[in-house]
């Protein structure tokens with residue numbers, strides 16, 4: 001009878017150490033190497049947020065989307081941070097599937113059409129889409 005007890009206790013101790021292994025903290029997950037969905041080969045090819053994307057907002061959006069807009073400020077000071085973090089429904093962008101992003105859906109009319117007066121050009125929309133695909137950088 002005492003032998004059974006010893007075996008039972010040994011199994012318990014072994015099980016304890018086995019389960020401990022599962023909880024081992026392996027530290028933060030660190031992504032090494034390039035961003036997987038980064039479609040730009042290098043910085044020269046990469047679409048520039050400040051030079052190419054912000055000007056689209058300046059000429060089509062900021063009359064309404066300034067600091068006075070309740071949800072989304074697209075002025076140069078704030079647009080990037082608003083789109084990623086601080087806008088009412090942030091994040092508005094999706095770097096894996098840009099078509100699923102709020103920004104893209106508003107630009108194409110899946111959500112309320114933006115600008116309300118009618119679509120910006122196809123080239124402008126695809127530029128915004130490709131900027132997201134390239135990682136949505138503040139470059």
Ligand code: HEC
Pocket residue numbers: 056057060061062063064065071072087088089090092102103106112114115116120
């Ligand atoms: C004539 C004014 C006007 C213009 C121009 C305009 N918007 Fe809007 N936008 C609005 C209003 C009002 C809302 C809030 C009501 C709604 O969601 O339909 C809104 C909502 C949005 C939203 C959703 C915000 C949220 O959190 O739900 C996005 C994204 C957006 N606009 C992007 C744009 C972009 C990008 C442009 C330029 C290409 C643009 N808008 C141009 C008036 C405008």
